[in-house]
Amino acid sequence: MAQYDFDIGILGVGAAGLTVASGAAQFGAKTILIEKEKELGGDCLHFGCVPSKTLIRTANIYHLMKNAEKYGLPHTNLKPVDFQAIAERIQSVISAIQEHDSKERFCKLGARVEFGSAQFIDEHSVRLNGEMLSAKKWVIATGSSPFVPMIEGIDNTPYITNKELFSLKSLPKSMIAIGGGPISIEMAQAFNRLGTKVTVVELANQILGAEDKDMAENLMNILISEGITFYLGSMPLSTRDLGNEKEILIKNTEGKTIRLKAETILVAVGRKANLQDLGLEDISVERDKKGLKIDEKLRTNHKHIFVAGDTTGSYQFTHAAGYEGGIVLSNAILHLPRKADYTYLPWCTYTDPELASIGMNEKRAAAAGISYSVWTEEFRTNDRSLAEGEETGNIKLLLDEKEKPIGIQILGPTAGELINEWVAVMNGMIKLSTIASAVHPYPTLGEINKKVVGTFFSGKIFSEKVKWALKFFFNLKGRACGE
Ligand SMILES: Cc1cc2nc3c(=O)[nH]c(=O)nc-3n(C[C@H](O)[C@H](O)[C@H](O)COP(=O)(O)OP(=O)(O)OC[C@H]3O[C@@H](n4cnc5c(N)ncnc54)[C@H](O)[C@@H]3O)c2cc1C
Numbered sequence: 001m002a003q004y005d006f007d008i009g010i011l012g013v014g015a016a017g018l019t020v021a022s023g024a025a026q027f028g029a030k031t032i033l034i035e036k037e038k039e040l041g042g043d044c045l046h047f048g049c050v051p052s053k054t055l056i057r058t059a060n061i062y063h064l065m066k067n068a069e070k071y072g073l074p075h076t077n078l079k080p081v082d083f084q085a086i087a088e089r090i091q092s093v094i095s096a097i098q099e100h101d102s103k104e105r106f107c108k109l110g111a112r113v114e115f116g117s118a119q120f121i122d123e124h125s126v127r128l129n130g131e132m133l134s135a136k137k138w139v140i141a142t143g144s145s146p147f148v149p150m151i152e153g154i155d156n157t158p159y160i161t162n163k164e165l166f167s168l169k170s171l172p173k174s175m176i177a178i179g180g181g182p183i184s185i186e187m188a189q190a191f192n193r194l195g196t197k198v199t200v201v202e203l204a205n206q207i208l209g210a211e212d213k214d215m216a217e218n219l220m221n222i223l224i225s226e227g228i229t230f231y232l233g234s235m236p237l238s239t240r241d242l243g244n245e246k247e248i249l250i251k252n253t254e255g256k257t258i259r260l261k262a263e264t265i266l267v268a269v270g271r272k273a274n275l276q277d278l279g280l281e282d283i284s285v286e287r288d289k290k291g292l293k294i295d296e297k298l299r300t301n302h303k304h305i306f307v308a309g310d311t312t313g314s315y316q317f318t319h320a321a322g323y324e325g326g327i328v329l330s331n332a333i334l335h336l337p338r339k340a341d342y343t344y345l346p347w348c349t350y351t352d353p354e355l356a357s358i359g360m361n362e363k364r365a366a367a368a369g370i371s372y373s374v375w376t377e378e379f380r381t382n383d384r385s386l387a388e389g390e391e392t393g394n395i396k397l398l399l400d401e402k403e404k405p406i407g408i409q410i411l412g413p414t415a416g417e418l419i420n421e422w423v424a425v426m427n428g429m430i431k432l433s434t435i436a437s438a439v440h441p442y443p444t445l446g447e448i449n450k451k452v453v454g455t456f457f458s459g460k461i462f463s464e465k466v467k468w469a470l471k472f473f474f475n476l477k478g479r480a481c482g483e
Pocket residue numbers: 011012013014015016017034035036037040041042043044045047048049050052053116117118141142143144162183274276277278308309310311315316317318319320321350
């Protein structure tokens with residue numbers, strides 16, 4: 001039998017790689033982790049979720065301070081923000097989390113960590129810093145990078161991506177965000193709240209293309225009311241460096257060209273998998289239009305080479321990467337066959353209000369040919385929302401023909417937290433009647449989950465038929481006021 005240096009080798013140490021590594025090492029597999037950058041943790045920690053959510057928190061506090069009068073507080077004349085201080089706070093949060101993702105921690109768990117760029121030289125071996133390392137199984141978890149579209153002049157126009165955004169030396173006076181996806185929209189609101197004049201240019205006719213148009217539009221209208229300008233259905237034609245400012249020429253839906261200028265251009269139009277320089281062509285790893293060709297067990301055409309995280313080209317979220325890491329661990333180390341199933345994969349865009357989703361929305365249900373009914377409830381009918389001054393948004397519950405929940409979208413305060421009840425409901429196949437009868441603490445935002453279910457049941461419970469039966473059996477006398 002072939003002898004390998006390691007039971008499992010992992011290329012890339014972000015959310016996916018860390019999940020596989022910690023599990024594999026703790027199960028007793030001889031594990032090697034190979035990371036290209038100087039530190040572990042990947043994009044989520046250094047240039048993604050962690051810095052963006054830290055920045056959003058700061059921006060939201062500044063926004064609340066600016067709107068103090070709304071809460072019955074005195075008006076305050078605020079100084080402009082010092083972005084270096086914000087960047088320092090971001091860095092301190094990253095550093096605190098970095099300790100959990102350190103080489104030392106993984107060494108304690110039993111995994112060897114190496115830094116550098118490895119290339120496959122055969123199906124089981126890579127070359128790293130002049131050394132040959134072989135493993136029985138390999139995992140490609142090298143993540144993704146910002147995709148930069150081919151726009152005339154872009155190569156000669158300075159622009160930033162999420163890699164530079166969180167360590168800017170000063171707050172840009174103005175910014176054009178190219179792209180209307182979650183990264184762009186979250187950052188557009190945060191920078192706008194901090195004092196940057198933000199313009200968003202999006203090719204499609206709505207922002208957040210995966211979401212239902214009504215929910216995305218409600219959110220966009222809030223962002224417009226805060227001062228962000230949107231150009232939907234607009235294609236960037238060219239960019240130009242004007243020195244202190246950069247220029248973008250766009251063509252809108254009517255075919256009109258518009259000249260936009262800003263101090264900074266943020267490119268956030270999507271992500272491309274980091275698959276270059278891995279030597280994958282040399283060992284004939286097959287590709288398809290999403291990236292690497294993989295089966296439901298996340299295996300490539302070489303059944304011992306797995307893929308997890310953003311490199312799969314599926315759902316580019318940290319929790320998806322963690323989930324896929326678990327699938328790989330199960331298949332590669334435990335030999336318990338598991339397939340990736342994204343039916344109930346939730347996600348959230350962390351704007352204010354947040355927009356969270358699980359399962360089918362109207363768009364996805366229609367595309368799948370599923371008949372559904374929609375039940376909604378507004379946050380302005382939730383007592384806690386009013387007390388918090390956070391009354392914008394709504395919940396949308398989709399039921400199939402058998403009245404089984406197939407999806408929920410929430411646009412509202414802490415929607416990312418509120419969706420968690422539905423994560424349990426959908427995965428646990430809990431009946432709607434259980435949520436309707438379960439006591440939720442008052443006053444909480446979470447009562448909206450119970451209330452939307454109550455809206456669905458109320459038509460059935462307070463029906464003429466039920467009233468008639470109660471009158472017949474118990475002689476109820478009916479209305480005591482008015483007709
Ligand atoms: C601004 C922003 C905000 C985001 N916010 C959220 C959020 O709120 N919630 C959420 O769920 N997701 C969010 N994401 C997405 C999330 O960051 C990714 O889905 C997640 O990091 C993917 O994990 P991964 O392990 O696949 O890749 P990564 O975490 O990027 O890890 C890949 C690792 O591989 C390394 N690598 C690359 N090439 C090589 C090579 N050749 N050899 C060795 N190592 C290599 C990289 O340096 C990196 O460390 C955000 C992303 C961005 C950009």
